[in-house]
Amino acid sequence: MINPETPVRELGERALLKHLRSRVPSGPGVEIGIGDDAAAIETSPITLVTTDCLVEGVHFLREWAPARLVGRKALTVNLSDIAAMAGTPRHAVVSLCLPPDLPLWWVDGLYDGLLERSAETGVTIVGGNLAVSISQIVVDITLLGQGGDKLMRRSGAVPGDLVVVSGALGAAAAGLKLLAQGARLDEDGFLHKTGVWTESSARAVTHCLRALLDPNPPLAFSRALAEQDIVHAGMDLSDGLSGDLRTLCDESDVSAWVDAAALPVDGAAASLERARGGDAASLALHGGEDYQLLLAVPPDRLDALRDVAVIWDIPTTVVGEFAPGPSALLLKKGGSLLPLTAQSHDHFRARPATGGEPATRP
Ligand SMILES: [Mg+2]
Structure with a gap:
């Protein structure tokens, strides 16, 4: 049992990876999961691919959102995109950029949420990456899903609909x-x-x-x-x-x-x-x-x-x-x-969520 207060800097990449790997269960369609150079999975003839990340200070603040909920949401925003194509979510890769002083309990909390949400939705985590960041946490997920015979597209609406x-x-x-x-x-x-x-x-x-x-x-x-x-x-x-x-x-x-x-x-x-x-x-x-x-x-x-x-x-x-x-x-x-003017969120025009009243959304 590792002390949960251990900063990831002290734990090191190899030990953190080993620790996270031990927590992730295998699942259907997974030939090779975490631990090799790449994962090997069975995919459907039509595979949907989407990616979305949560950036600390932009999408969440640590004092606003418990790590477990950040983990759940990081997967959910990707699940929503697969669902919006009328697909079934299946496999995910998780890339984390972590500041060196981040304690292990935060990463474990994040994985509590990720694994819980994965189990709820039939998703298996098959790999990812760990990297250090200067000061902010980045949780970047790519989700693969099975597309059916009919996809739901953004194009196709006609007058009268x-x-x-x-x-x-x-x-x-x-x-x-x-x-x-x-x-x-x-x-x-x-x-x-x-x-x-x-x-x-x-x-x-x-x-x-x-x-x-x-x-x-x-x-x-x-x-x-x-x-x-x-x-x-x-x-x-x-x-x-x-x-x-x-x-x-x-x-x-x-x-x-x-x-x-x-x-x-x-x-x-x-x-x-x-x-x-x-x-x-x-x-x-x-x-x-x-x-x-x-x-x-x-x-x-x-x-x-x-x-x-x-x-x-x-x-x-x-x-x-x-x-x-x-x-x-x-x-x-x-x-x-x-x-009616569309007030769409624009990442590059929005104020960052640091100080003042933060604007946070993907
Ligand atoms: Mg979308």
């Missing part, structure tokens, strides 16, 4: 505000501090913090939608509805309008926003990190969509309609149609 979203929107964006106000979850995902909020808001605070720190995208739903030809196009909502809808319009060469009154604003986010005099609809429209699905559904397939949604217990809401291109967005508000 309905704009449909799964789940509720805005809770993660509300969670980000709560973190800035001192609210915290513990490593088991329970409320640790309410920040500026009173105990009476504890449920709503917990819900929004979990939505941000431990998102739960609908993973199998899109496979059913693709198999049954229910959608023309779709993607996951990571950057916010306005930005992602604009992306889908760009890829499909259509425009779209959204009805502000129809947005499925998360109830907890709405109650917290109301209490502070804010606008929850704007969180749902521009907030980001919802990890729900944005779908283009032909009107004659809406009943079929609802049937599948009931089976998977996924709320779905029609929020607008696609119209002829060129790509543009309109917002229907109080009987009039106004131009």
